[in-house]
Amino acid sequence: MHNKQKLQKHSWLDHAVVYQIYPRSFKDTTHNGVGDLQGIIERLDYLNDGQGGGLGVDAIWLSPIFCSPMIDFGYDISDHRNIDPLFGNLEIFDELVAQVHKRGMKLMLDFVPNHTSSSHPWFVESKSSVNNPKRDWYVWHDPGPDGLAPNNWLSVFGGSAWTFDEQTGQYYMHTFLSAQPDLNWHNPEVKKEMFGIMRWWLERGVDGFRVDAVPHLFEDKKLRDNPPNPNYVPGQDDEYEAQYHVYTNNLPETLALIKEMGALLDEHNAAMINEVRLGQRGDHLRDFYEACGDNRTCQPFNFRLLNAPWQAQTYREIIDKLEKLLWPDCSANWVFGNHDMSRLAIRLDRPRARLVAVLQMTLRGTPFIYYGEELGMIDGGLPPKRDDQRGKKTPSRDPARTPMQWDASKNAGFSDTEPWLPVGIDYKEYNTASELSDPDSFLNLYKVLIGLRKTSPVLLDGKYESLETGSDQVLGFTRNLDKKKILVLLNFSKQPQVLSLPQLGRPGLLCATEPSLRPEQEIDCQKLSLNPLESLVLDLRL
Ligand code: BGC
Numbered sequence: 190m191h192n193k194q195k196l197q198k199h200s201w202l203d204h205a206v207v208y209q210i211y212p213r214s215f216k217d218t219t220h221n222g223v224g225d226l227q228g229i230i231e232r233l234d235y236l237n238d239g240q241g242g243g244l245g246v247d248a249i250w251l252s253p254i255f256c257s258p259m260i261d262f263g264y265d266i267s268d269h270r271n272i273d274p275l276f277g278n279l280e281i282f283d284e285l286v287a288q289v290h291k292r293g294m295k296l297m298l299d300f301v302p303n304h305t306s307s308s309h310p311w312f313v314e315s316k317s318s319v320n321n322p323k324r325d326w327y328v329w330h331d332p333g334p335d336g337l338a339p340n341n342w343l344s345v346f347g348g349s350a351w352t353f354d355e356q357t358g359q360y361y362m363h364t365f366l367s368a369q370p371d372l373n374w375h376n377p378e379v380k381k382e383m384f385g386i387m388r389w390w391l392e393r394g395v396d397g398f399r400v401d402a403v404p405h406l407f408e409d410k411k412l413r414d415n416p417p418n419p420n421y422v423p424g425q426d427d428e429y430e431a432q433y434h435v436y437t438n439n440l441p442e443t444l445a446l447i448k449e450m451g452a453l454l455d456e457h458n459a460a461m462i463n464e465v466r467l468g469q470r471g472d473h474l475r476d477f478y479e480a481c482g483d484n485r486t487c488q489p490f491n492f493r494l495l496n497a498p499w500q501a502q503t504y505r506e507i508i509d510k511l512e513k514l515l516w517p518d519c520s521a522n523w524v525f526g527n528h529d530m531s532r533l534a535i536r537l538d539r540p541r542a543r544l545v546a547v548l549q550m551t552l553r554g555t556p557f558i559y560y561g562e563e564l565g566m567i568d569g570g571l572p573p574k575r576d577d578q579r580g581k582k583t584p585s586r587d588p589a590r591t592p593m594q595w596d597a598s599k600n601a602g603f604s605d606t607e608p609w610l611p612v613g614i615d616y617k618e619y620n621t622a623s624e625l626s627d628p629d630s631f632l633n634l635y636k637v638l639i640g641l642r643k644t645s646p647v648l649l650d651g652k653y654e655s656l657e658t659g660s661d662q663v664l665g666f667t668r669n670l671d672k673k674k675i676l677v678l679l680n681f682s683k684q685p686q687v688l689s690l691p692q693l694g695r696p697g698l699l700c701a702t703e704p705s706l707r708p709e710q711e712i713d714c715q716k717l718s719l720n721p722l723e724s725l726v727l728d729l730r731l
Contacts, residue, residue, distance in 0.1 A: 199485065199650070200458075200460070200484075200485035200486040200520065201247075201248075201295065201458070201460075201486070202248070202397075202460045202462075202485070202486045202488070202520065202555055203485065203520045203555065203649070203650075204247070204643075204649050205246075205247035205248045205295065205555055206245070206246045206247050206248070206550075206555070206556050206558065206639050206642065206643070207246065207247070207248045207249070207250055207297070207462075207555060207556070207557045207558070208236055208244070208246040208248070208249050208250070208557075208558050208560065209249075209250045209251075209252065209527060209528070209557060209558065209559045209560060210229060210249055210250070210251050210252070210560050211224075211252045211528050211559075211560060211590050212224050212225065212226070212229065212251055212252060212254050212263075212276055213262060213263075213275075213590065213609060214560070214590050214591060214592050214593055214603070214608075214609075214610070215228055215229055215232065215560060215593050215603075216228025216229065216231060216232050216593065216595070216603060216604075217592075217603060217604035217605075217606075217608070218231065220604070220605055220606050221275075221604075221606065222604050222606050222607050222608045222609045223275055223604075223608075223609050224276075224592070224593075224603070224604075225275065225276045225277050225281075226254065226272065226276050226277035226281045226282055226285050227277060227281055229249075229251075229285060230281070230284060230285050230288050232593075232595075233288055233289065233292060233294075234292075235621060236249065236292075236294070237292050237293065237294050238292060239291060239292030239293050239294075244563060244632075244635065244636060244639060245636060245639040245640055245643060246294065246558065246639065247293075247294055247295065247643075248294055248295040248296070248297060248396065248397075248460075249289060249294060249295070249296055249297065250297040250298075250299070250399050250462075250557075251296070251297070251298055251299065252264075252299050252528055253266065253298075253299045253301060254272050254273060254276045254277075254282070254298070255267075255268060255269055255270075255271065255272065255273060256268035256271045256272070256273045256274075257273055257306055258306055258308050258368070259273075259275070260306070260366060260368045260369075261365065261366060261368070261369060262590075263299075264299075264301055264365070264369070264401060265304070265305070265306035265307075265366070265368055265369050266301055266305050266306055266309065267305070267306040267308045267309045267310075268309070268310075269305075269386045270386065270389055282393075283393065283394070286393065286394040286395065287394075290394070295396035295397065295460070296394070296395055296396050297395070297396055297397040297398060297399055297460060297462070298390060298395050298397075298398055298399075299398065299399050299401055300386075300387060300398035300399070300400050300401065301401040301402070302372065302374070302383050302400065302401070302402075302403075302406060303364060303365075303371060303372065303401065303402040303403075303405045303406055304363065304364065304365060304369040304370055304371045304372060304402075305369070305370065305372060306368060306369065307367070307368045307369070307370055308368075311323050311326050311327075312326075312327060312370050315327045315329075315370075316354060316356070316357065316361070318357060319357050319359065325373055325376050326372060326373055326376055326378065326379050327361055327362075327370045327371065327372060327373055328361060328362035328370075328371050328372075328373050328408060329357075329359045329360070329361050329362075330351075330359060330360055330362070330412060331358075331359055331360075332353070332358075332359070332360060338350075338351035338353075338360055339351060339360055339412055340412050340413070340414050340415075341414045341415060341432070342362065342408070342414075342415060342436070342437055343415075343428065343429050343431065343432060343434075344363060344364060344365060344366070344429075345364055345365055345405075345429050346365050346366055347428055347429070348428075350362050350363055350364060350437070351363075352367040362408065364402065364405040364437070365402075371405070371408070374406050374407050374442070374446065375407065375410060375442075380446075384449075384450070384453060387450070387453060387454070388453065391453075391454070391457045391459055395459065396458075396459050396460060397454060397459040397460030397461060397462070397486065398454070398459070398460070398461055398462070399462045399464065399490075400447075400450070400461055400462065400463045400464060401464055402464055403443065403447065403463040403464055403465050403477075403489075404434075404438040404439045404443065404465055404466050404473070405437065405438065406440075406442075406443045406446060407440040407442040407443050407446075408436065408437050408440070409436035409437070409440065412436075413436045414436070415432040415433060415434055415435060415436050415437060416432065416433050416435065417431065417432055417433070418430055418431055418432055418433050438466065439465075439466075439473050439476070443480075444476055444477070444479075444480040445480075447461075447463060447477065447480040447481065447487070448480050448481070448482050451480070451481045451482055451484040451487040452482070452484065454484065454486065454487065455483070455484040455486065455487070458486065459486065460486040460487070460488075461481070461484070461486065461487040461488075462487075462488055462489075462490055462522070462557075463477055463487070463488070463489045463490065464489075464490055465477050465489040465490060467492060467493065472514070473489075474489055474491065474511075474514065475514055475515070477489035478515065478519060485520055488520050488521075488522055488555070490522065490524050490557075491511065491521065491522050491523055491524060491554070492524050493507050493511060494507055494508075494523060494524075494525060494548075495524060495525060495526075495530065496536075499537060499541060499681060500681065501660075501661060501662050501663055501664040501679070501681040501682075502661055504548075504664050504681070505655055505664050505666075508552065508653070508655070508666070509655050512553070512653050512655075517652065520554065520555065521552075521553050521554025521555070522554045522555040522556070522557060523548075523549050523552050523554050523555075523556060523557075524557045525545050525549055525557075525559075525562070526558075526559040526562050526589070527557075527559050528559065528586065528589060528590055529586050529589075530559075530586075530589060531568055531588065531589055532559075532561070532562065532566055532567055532568050532588075532589045533545055533562055534562075534565050534566065534567045535567050535568045535588075539565050539567075539631075540702075540721075540722040541681075541722060542562070542565060542631075543565075543631065543634060543702045543722075543724070544679050544680075544681070544702060544722060544724050546562075546563075546631070546634055546635055546638060547634075547638060547677065547679060547700065547702060547724040547726060548664075548677070548679060548724075550635075550638035550639060550641070550642050550648070551638070551642070551648055551668065551675070551677045551726055552653065552666075553651070553652075553653045553668065556642075558635070559589075560593055561591075561593055561594065563631060563632055563635040564594055564619050564620065564621065564624055564631050564632055565619050565630075565631035566591070566594060566613055566619060567613055567614070567615070567619075568588035568589055568591070568613075569588050569591035569610060569611055569612065569613045569614065570588070570611050570614070571585060571587055571588065571610065571611075572610065572611060587610055590610060591608075591610045591611065591612055591613050592604065592608045592609075592610065592612050592613075594612065594613060594616040594619055594620040594621065595620055595621050595622065596620050596621065596622040596623070597616070597617040597618075597620055597622065597623060600612055601613070601616040601620055602620070602622075619631070628704060628705070629703065629704060629705055634700075634702065637700050638700060638726075641699055641700055641726065645675065646670055646673075647668050647669070647670045647673045647674070647675045648668055648675060650670055651668035651669050651670035651673070651674075651675065652668065652669045652670070653666055653667075653668060654666060654667045654668075654669060656676070656690075656691075658678060658686075658688050658689070658690060659687070659688050659689030659690065660680075660686040660687070660688055660689075662680060662681050662682035662684070662686050663678055663679065663680050663681065663682075663686050663688060663719060664677075664678075664679045664681060665677065665678050665679075665688075665690075667729070673729075674693075674694075674728075674729040675699070675726060675727065675728055675729065676693060676696060676725075676726075676727040676729055677724070677725070677726050677727075678717075678719060678724060678725045678727070679724040680719035680720070680721065680722055680723050680724065681722070682721065682722070683721045683722060684721055685718050685719065685720055685721060686718060686719045687717075687718040688714075688717045688718060688719065690714045690715070690717065692714075692715075693714045693729050694729045694730050695711065695729075695730050696711070696712045696714055696727035696728065696729050696730070697710055697711060697712070697727065697728045697730060698710050698711075698712055698725065698726075698727060698728075699726040699727060699728050700725070700726040701723065701724070701725050701726075702722070702723055702724045702725075703720065703723060706720055706723070707725070712725070712727060714727075
């Protein structure tokens with residue numbers, strides 16, 4: 190059971206808006222077409238200048254910046270205690286920490302505990318012989334009786350999770366690419382070393398970690414085969430879904446480890462956001478919350494709305510269900526995009542992405558914004574012969590990683606040379622410079638919403654309550670704190686919707702997705718209709 194008293198206190202994460210930067214794509218200052226840490230420093234004022242200006246985010250999460258052969262763009266680490274020269278060095282990193290803190294923001298790094306790069310010195314040693322002291326730092330096994338892989342485990346990126354090593358005659362296991370061998374977390378030396386790495390960054394001033402690929406940390410010691418998933422549709426579902434990953438995902442040891450990591454981070458008032466998968470059978474979200482114990486700055490990512498069908502009723506059900514699953518004072522979060530997903534404005538479309546912005550900033554829970562979503566950026570094209578490493582059959586994730594669109598100049602102001610990925614096709618219209626001067630832009634919508642959220646105790650801490658709106662196309666809810674209420678209405682349809690709302694006092698308009706269509710500040714809830722794909726945030730003066 191949770192220590193309720195301790196859970197009453199809020200953590201900085203509860204009230205933060207977190208912004209994810211994909212460092213390769215934010216700002217290039219070294220003229221090589223790839224973003225770097227100095228570029229991030231130069232653009233910090235855009236995020237928050239510390240004086241009330243900028244987008245107003247409170248924390249930044251950087252995708253990996255450590256030394257890496259970049260086969261999975263940094264999720265394949267070859268030195269955990271250094272910065273890849275592509276991005277800078279430790280001195281620039283220290284400056285980044287200082288500059289982030291000077292503006293009152295927090296800095297979170299990506300921590301990748303499940304695997305290393307195959308060129309990490311640990312793996313090079315481990316691979317050198319079966320008797321090497323680091324052999325057991327990774328998951329090695331003899332071939333099965335047929336001479337093939339030891340069991341049926343699959344790699345998330347396709348094919349078997351096992352690769353044969355000719356030199357030592359054994360297979361090693363990799364949840365992702367063969368260039369990303371899994372660490373063996375059953376080995377206490379691995380744990381000691383990885384905890385040491387976390388401590389090292391915390392002592393350098395880091396305010397927390399987004400922890401990568403958490404469900405995969407432990408594998409069954411007996412190497413039992415995963416059972417088939419009877420719901421798998423070949424040719425339609427991802428090949429990885431062909432099995433129930435009972436022996437490779439979310440083992441009980443994982444939850445115990447999260448608890449220990451959470452305690453370490455709690456000592457430093459640092460955050461831990463765990464990347465978990467939606468369960469194939471049932472839900473592990475609550476387990477991961479419970480694993481965080483008393484640490485309020487520890488949360489699992491909540492991806493439940495990421496791919497939800499665009500229906501007001503479905504969204505309502507998902508949100509209501511989550512609210513029921515979590516205890517009232519529990520920290521929540523909502524994720525709508527990241528570096529692994531197609532961009533919001535493509536998965537949905539731009540008008541719908543604006544509704545999502547309103548939803549994300551008004552729901553209970555920490556919002557995570559993927560860089561460029563605040564501009565309405567769309568997926569880009571890939572240069573010929575370039576793809577990421579997920580293999581040919583799965584679509585590349587790179588289209589959602591195109592350069593940040595700063596202005597309408599060549600290369601969108603990202604770089605003075607050809608960027609590593611082509612800039613988005615409509616960057617001349619969708620960029621920070623032009624959007625700042627347009628009151629109806631994405632950027633200004635995000636700024637208004639973030640400003641509203643930060644200054645509204647109701648939006649920060651208020652209870653969520655679902656509301657019947659009289660239209661099944663309109664999602665409605667209130668956030669309530671003491672005697673204050675904020676009402677949020679979102680029309681999911683392309684048709685106007687007439688609402689029938691209970692008597693709600695005299696609502697004042699706080700935010701509208703299309704401000705120019707809503708000139709009046711006072712709204713009569715008894716005669717309210719919403720424009721197609723319109724959303725309103727209303728202050729209910731009771
Ligand atoms: C990250 C991916 C990465 C994978 C392997 C994921 O969860 O978000 O970008 O490829 O882990 O580290």
